[in-house]
Amino acid sequence: MNALEIKDLRKSFKGFTLDGVSFCLPQGCIMGLVGENGAGKSTTIKLILDILHKDGGSVKILGKDNGEDIRLTKEDVGVVMDEVGLPTCLTAKQVGKIMASTFKNWDSAEYSRLITKLSLPENKEFKDFSRGMKMKLGIAIAMSHGAKLLILDEPTSGLDPVVRDEVVEMFYDFTRDETHSILISSHIVSDLEKLCDYIAFLHKGKLLLCEEKDELLARYAMVHCTAEELARLAPAAVKYKKENAYGTEAVVLRESVPDGMKISPISIEELFVFTVKGEGK
Amino acid sequence: MKGLLLKDFYMMKKYCKSYLFMLVIFTVVSFFASDNLLFVFYPCLLCGMIPVNLLAYDEHSRFTVYSGTLPYTKAQVVSGKYIVCILVQCAVLFVTATAQGIKMAVNGSFRAQDFFVILIIGFCFSSLVAPISLPFMFKFGTEKGRMVYFFMIGVVAASVYGLSTFLNVEQIDMGTGLAGALPILLCVLCAAIYALSWYLSIVFYRKREV
Structure with missing residues (x-):
């Protein structure tokens, strides 16, 4: 029940x-x-x-x-x-x-x-x-x-x-x-x-x-990279991104990230902030 | 329901000591100094304010929202205030009636029929203020509803004062004729207004989003 x-x-x-x-x-x-x-x-x-x-x-x-x-x-x-x-x-x-x-x-x-x-x-x-x-x-x-x-x-x-x-x-x-x-x-x-x-x-x-x-933590990950590196990923793999003068942060689908690209675990707080900001755009 | 009444009892113990003081003062004044009915029934009128004030405290502390998380219906929340109102009015009536009865006995003017007639008329008048005001408070909140309350106190106080100026407490004879039926009519009217007020308050409060 x-x-x-x-x-x-x-x-x-x-x-x-x-x-x-x-x-x-x-x-x-x-x-x-x-x-x-x-x-x-x-x-x-x-x-x-x-x-x-x-x-x-x-x-x-x-x-x-x-x-x-x-x-x-x-x-x-x-x-x-x-x-x-x-x-x-x-x-x-x-x-x-x-x-x-x-x-x-x-x-x-x-x-x-x-x-x-x-x-x-x-x-x-x-x-x-x-x-x-x-x-x-x-x-x-x-x-x-x-x-x-x-x-x-x-x-x-x-x-x-x-x-x-x-x-x-x-x-x-x-x-x-x-x-x-x-x-x-x-x-x-x-x-x-x-x-x-x-x-x-x-x-x-x-x-x-x-x-x-x-499930959420297993599905999503964070990448910190340059805009060019992020552009190499399939658009569907990038859920939300944030660009600034120092680089790009993005929430990506783990399974779509190619081997060799450095990813880090995502926290629920990061996922929430990115989701909300992504909605606003 | 018992929990709501217990909460109101604790609140009355804390906030309503001044009403007790006023009751004593007015009872003493009515006993020694005046034949005017206003002094006899003003405590009843004033104590009608107790449920109104308790409701205001509930709103201020946001108990009106918190009570929505407890196993009470809105009808029970409303009924709690009416029960407090009736209990308080009865207690005050008992005190004022006893004082008035003793006074009449001491003066040698005690006639049981007159005594009860005066008592009923005064009680009906003074106890109606709260039931007339409460539906407005449950509908609009105590801030706006309180204005109705003060207006009603003015109306009733003026009526009681006006009546008692013409009717002497100790020389009145209302046991016969049309006047004899007045207490019964007033009782019925009072009970009807109470019942309607109780019902309307429940309806208004059910619809109100706190």
């Missing part, structure tokens, strides 16, 4: 259109949603959760249409939004009590364990939390009610590198259970590269690409 099935998802605002986004997240996998500011990542997530009303298309969460009693579906979905919207006067302890009355499967012991693990104060008001602490509290809530699917919108932003690594490790542990899946959006592509099985690129409301990460 797929944890998420999104078909032809559409939504229009003034000045922005999410244009027929489709992708599937298989159960047990992690998908990274990569996109610049305003690409449509948060909109996609809000449409999945039915916080925004879709103009068209369909969304299935854990096999159920998000139009049919999403309240029950949300028992199985842990969510961290880009801004954790908890009332500012609440403490982590009070939040625990509220969530215990909210989720049927709330695990108070797990919540306490995560609060301690993430070094969060129990009795400090939310308004006095740093952005990183707010995010950590959001993550603790999302992971304390036996969710089968985590939907995370920029969950690592505001976290210092050490905590970020710890949190990424927590997400990784979460998917050791093969019925658990994660959809995660982030600007910090290096985190996604570490974590994800699938990568989706969103740009100006359009899905440019959605594939297995290992």
Whole structure:
């Protein structure tokens, strides 16, 4: 079963259109949603959760249409939004009590364990939390009610590198259970590269690409050469290129590069930047 | 639903201490200094602001968006505010009614029928402000909706003041004739406005994209 099935998802605002986004997240996998500011990542997530009303298309969460009693579906979905919207006067302890009355499967012991693990104060008001602490509290809530699917919108932003690594490790542990899946959006592509099985690129409301990460890294490579050297390659082999006074950088199809030409592995971040810039031309 | 009410309870504990203070002040003033109904029912009117303020805090902290990630329907989010409203109004009514009853008993003017009639009329008037304002807030947000609220407070306060200028709390006789039916009519009207308001708020909030 797929944890998420999104078909032809559409939504229009003034000045922005999410244009027929489709992708599937298989159960047990992690998908990274990569996109610049305003690409449509948060909109996609809000449409999945039915916080925004879709103009068209369909969304299935854990096999159920998000139009049919999403309240029950949300028992199985842990969510961290880009801004954790908890009332500012609440403490982590009070939040625990509220969530215990909210989720049927709330695990108070797990919540306490995560609060301690993430070094969060129990009795400090939310308004006095740093952005990183707010995010950590959001993550603790999302992971304390036996969710089968985590939907995370920029969950690592505001976290210092050490905590970020710890949190990424927590997400990784979460998917050791093969019925658990994660959809995660982030600007910090290096985190996604570490974590994800699938990568989706969103740009100006359009899905440019959605594939297995290992497949992408195996298919594409970077070349640093002169314009003349690049011109010797078949045009179809060169996906995107960038020229400057010091030479040419290009994303190429590995299998089309002749022996002897020096190539280097590509990172997801490089592939994203080149893909987006290529789209703009 | 219980979680939403608990959240509102924590928020009231933090933000609404001043309302408690006002309730005490107005109750004391109405007890010792004045026969004007405005002093008796103003706390009820004021406490109608509590759900409105809680909604404003929810918007400010973006809980309105966050609640969309929790297993609650929009109808439950709306209903939470109405339940808070009813509970608060009942608690305030209990305090003001007790104070007013004691006052009338001390003055030797306590007549059960008059007491309940006055109580019902005042309560109906003062408790209607929030249900009239809430649908606007759920539709347009608290910033714009709050203007309706303040307008309604003005209208109701003026009405209560005007009525109580003509009707003396302790000498009124509304137990007979057309006046006798007024409390029942008001109760029915009040319940109908509440129900319509609740329904409209749910409809508006379902359509609203936060």
